[in-house]
Amino acid sequence: MKLFSSNASPYVRKVRVVIREAGLTDQVQEDPTPTNLLESNEGLIAVNPLARIPALTRDDGPALYDSRVICRYLDAKGGSNLYPEARIWDVLTLEATADGILDSAVTGISYEKRLRPPEKVMDEWMDAHWEKVARAVKVVNDRWMSHLAGPVDMGHIAMGCALAYLDFRHDERGWRKGCGALDDWFAAFNERQSMKDTAPS
Secondary structure: EEEEEEEOOHHHHHHHHHHHHHOOOOEEEEEEEOOOOEEEHHHOOOOOOOOOOOEEOOEEEEEEOOHHHHHHHHEEEEHHOOOHHHHHHHHHHHHHHHHHHHHHHHHHHHHHHHHOHHOOOOOHHHHHHHHHHHHHHHHHHHHHHHOOOOOOOOHHHHHHHHHHHHHHHHHHHHHOOOOHHHHHHHHHHHOOOHHOOOOOO
């Protein structure tokens, strides 16, 4: 299998963490793929018409894309039980919350700053997206700590990667304010070897 990837992408990082947690490092070749919203990579287009990473080629079917699809596939392939049936709706909701945080942090804020000329950057747009991020982080801190205290599943991995991205790109906004329990959990989770091995440079 080959993973079209980027070291800085938090969506790719989710997949890279799952590869390590599922013990599949010897089965997946990581292929760093330069691409951005304004200039698509031709090799990536060939496997994903949306030209987005991550994308995973495999021998037993067409290429897979979207981090949630790939993570679910790799979990099944490795038998790592990151989507336990007994907690499946909680796991999927927490994963969706983490991805929603990333959607606002990446598309709503990072791309706004990186792709627009300074005179066209909308502070109101970025602030509105940060409100979504901060609101979601606070809900996880207030309502989801009992789940995060349990066995590691895909919800843990998705949330760990989302919070790590906030530190990586938006540390100055301070997601930790009023979220001490989540901060403590993240500090411990971030010490997992799979997180250390996939930290963006």
